[in-house]
Amino acid sequence: MSSTNTTLNANNHNDSLLRFMTCGSVDDGKSTLIGRLLFDTKTILADTLTQISNTSKKRGMEAVDLSLLTDGLQAEREQGITIDVAYRYFSTGTRKYIIADAPGHEQYTRNMVTAASTANLAIILIDARRGVLTQTRRHSYLAHLVGIQHIVVAVNKMDLVNYDQAVYDKICADYLAFAKEIGFAQSREIRFIPMSALNGDMLVDRLDNMPWYTNETLLEILESAPAAHIDADEEFRFPVQFVCRPHASADADLHDFRGFMGRIESGNIAVGDAVTVLPNGYQSTIKAIQLGDVQLQEAQTEQSVTLLLADEIDTSRGDMIVKSSSAIQPVKQIEATVCWLSETPLSPARTYIIRHTTRESKAKVGTISYKVDVNTLEQQPTSDLKMNDIARIQFKLAQPLMVDSYNNNRATGAFIVIDESTNNTVGAGMIV
Amino acid sequence: MLNNTHKPLSHLDWLEAEAIHILREVAGQCSNPVLLFSGGKDSLCILRLAEKAFRPGRFPFPLLHIDTGHNYQEVIDFRDQRAAELGERLIVRSLEDSMKRGTIVLKNPDEPRNKHQSVTLLEAIEEFGFDCCIGGARRDEEKARAKERIMSFRDEFGQWDPKNQRPELWNLYNARSHKGENIRAFPISNWTEMDVWQYIERENLALPSIYFAHQRDVFMRGGAIFPANVPLANGEVINQPKNGEEIINMQVRFRTVGDITCTAPVISDADSVSKIVVETATTTITERGATRLDDQTSDASMEQRKKEGYF
Numbered sequence: 001m002s003s004t005n006t007t008l009n010a011n012n013h014n015d016s017l018l019r020f021m022t023c024g025s026v027d028d029g030k031s032t033l034i035g036r037l038l039f040d041t042k043t044i045l046a047d048t049l050t051q052i053s054n055t056s057k058k059r060g061m062e063a064v065d066l067s068l069l070t071d072g073l074q075a076e077r078e079q080g081i082t083i084d085v086a087y088r089y090f091s092t093g094t095r096k097y098i099i100a101d102a103p104g105h106e107q108y109t110r111n112m113v114t115a116a117s118t119a120n121l122a123i124i125l126i127d128a129r130r131g132v133l134t135q136t137r138r139h140s141y142l143a144h145l146v147g148i149q150h151i152v153v154a155v156n157k158m159d160l161v162n163y164d165q166a167v168y169d170k171i172c173a174d175y176l177a178f179a180k181e182i183g184f185a186q187s188r189e190i191r192f193i194p195m196s197a198l199n200g201d202m203l204v205d206r207l208d209n210m211p212w213y214t215n216e217t218l219l220e221i222l223e224s225a226p227a228a229h230i231d232a233d234e235e236f237r238f239p240v241q242f243v244c245r246p247h248a249s250a251d252a253d254l255h256d257f258r259g260f261m262g263r264i265e266s267g268n269i270a271v272g273d274a275v276t277v278l279p280n281g282y283q284s285t286i287k288a289i290q291l292g293d294v295q296l297q298e299a300q301t302e303q304s305v306t307l308l309l310a311d312e313i314d315t316s317r318g319d320m321i322v323k324s325s326s327a328i329q330p331v332k333q334i335e336a337t338v339c340w341l342s343e344t345p346l347s348p349a350r351t352y353i354i355r356h357t358t359r360e361s362k363a364k365v366g367t368i369s370y371k372v373d374v375n376t377l378e379q380q381p382t383s384d385l386k387m388n389d390i391a392r393i394q395f396k397l398a399q400p401l402m403v404d405s406y407n408n409n410r411a412t413g414a415f416i417v418i419d420e421s422t423n424n425t426v427g428a429g430m431i432v
Numbered sequence: 433m434l435n436n437t438h439k440p441l442s443h444l445d446w447l448e449a450e451a452i453h454i455l456r457e458v459a460g461q462c463s464n465p466v467l468l469f470s471g472g473k474d475s476l477c478i479l480r481l482a483e484k485a486f487r488p489g490r491f492p493f494p495l496l497h498i499d500t501g502h503n504y505q506e507v508i509d510f511r512d513q514r515a516a517e518l519g520e521r522l523i524v525r526s527l528e529d530s531m532k533r534g535t536i537v538l539k540n541p542d543e544p545r546n547k548h549q550s551v552t553l554l555e556a557i558e559e560f561g562f563d564c565c566i567g568g569a570r571r572d573e574e575k576a577r578a579k580e581r582i583m584s585f586r587d588e589f590g591q592w593d594p595k596n597q598r599p600e601l602w603n604l605y606n607a608r609s610h611k612g613e614n615i616r617a618f619p620i621s622n623w624t625e626m627d628v629w630q631y632i633e634r635e636n637l638a639l640p641s642i643y644f645a646h647q648r649d650v651f652m653r654g655g656a657i658f659p660a661n662v663p664l665a666n667g668e669v670i671n672q673p674k675n676g677e678e679i680i681n682m683q684v685r686f687r688t689v690g691d692i693t694c695t696a697p698v699i700s701d702a703d704s705v706s707k708i709v710v711e712t713a714t715t716t717i718t719e720r721g722a723t724r725l726d727d728q729t730s731d732a733s734m735e736q737r738k739k740e741g742y743f
Contacts, residue, residue: 015440015443016440016441016446017447084594084597086578086579088578095443096627110599241453241457241459242456242460242492244486246488254488259488261485262453262456292487293487302441302449303445303449317460356604358460411602411603414601416604416606423610425598425600
């Protein structure tokens, strides 16, 4: 491996982390793209490379097939397709990356939704020979639905169209027209890039096949993309995960200790802030913020901390601490866009469990307004919901939930549906 | 916004916050969890994370070690010392006991014992009624692991079904299980070997001495370095070279700590954590490729073992 990169990695003080996903089918070269990113950032080590090079030879290929790097499970290697979301890691020395690698076949909508749920950026792959296809529309819609703010449209296989700028320009124009049509272009940042994942053009290295493209390479785009939450102006939301009451401790000072443990899902908080504990509505102020044995004056989105309140308030797992200035009204009915994930169809007669933040409630299906054809984006009336369907549903809840709309807050707008008999996760919901 | 210096968390802070969140979800959702603790570097990171997650309270779970009987004495000593320092309860269950019960039958006495750990683990799960085992596995370790959930469901036989995993979305983990079933929770799923070493460096964590460069008698077998003539706690000496295998004294360290018979050391002069961080950045061999002789049998050997209930 090259010596320049090892120097880079040895001073590995990544100052942030970016989670992104790749959308595309086998034919788009998605696995090759990921393999190329891992290879060109020197993430692939010699023994792994030897292993895939042997496999490539066994399969009669001339060059090393980088897509083999992302084939995880035995069944996938046998069938030569990707059937589940896989997570990959690489680091540039300035940033750590987590890639969610989701298969793009129609029947795997649920995998795309799963991968998108933790991603902050999506790379949508288009085969330069084929242009904007039905699946491009599907991938874009799902990325939009799950609230990914940054979209990179990667026009791949430019080597197969002679690196022709006119081909690229036409695909960009087609995509933009479609993005406007679904109301996608207004709310997101969309960037375009021509590339050849096979040759490595415009991924990590620019190479010299496309002098007409002078914008950033893919890695440059990734390096400068904002990490989650930093540009968002979100309200403080702190679902209580666990209450720490070490009253039996040998240390007498701890007998009255009552710490509310959780992760700040959005916003920030400081000692002295006035807070409300939901759903009961008790008011207090923040007495202390702790992370391990460190006392903090303030804390921000995504930090896992322990909050101490000035007043003794009966609070347990499932409650939510918010700033009194931005309290929300607990609700017992929600309307949501739901992606059904289970092979067993939704049964409107049954009772399900909804898990929202750290809280659970029994739920019954109210009305199903419509389902969305992910290829045409048409709304169709429906009374049932099968795996990979996406529909607008109303639920009635046994317990109140403290919700925001998913568009305003991914953490407090999202929930999963659990089948009580199997305990399986059967649905993913985004509150309207 | 109150905070004008609103910056994204550093990657280590982010990974730490995520792991603490996962540990607290286990504590909140499961009624009888247990933390698997071997004395190895990954589980030592998890102990630090558990301190940050639950202090000043006690851990809401005991520690469990499945002892193959083929562990380095300094690692076992370290394990006991660390549990005592933390004041937490350590349960040890050993493969030897399963062998006495006849639930583990070795084909030959020198056989690597890693894969048999599943039997003893499942026996311990049943004995104590654990509904969740927290472990230090990472997705970057191996291809099969790259697809495993953070909360991974196992059926009554401890089996992992890779084609039928529960979807896992956002940070809404589903750790529900029926009696007899089990969840395996992996708080450092998203960490790489490099992240682990950087965290050890930042948190100044103590480690068993065999992670650092030391002089050791070794011999070569099948292209790998074998530690030679290792004494066990019971007085037995294992890894004796066969005829023609020459003992060499070399400076080595272990990148991973497991069963003596199948965990190879690497040649190294890294005698401090900061040197190991540099070495990890410049290595050309993966952690398992260099050191885990049991993963190299076939392309799918880890996946196979996980299906059978392995961690």
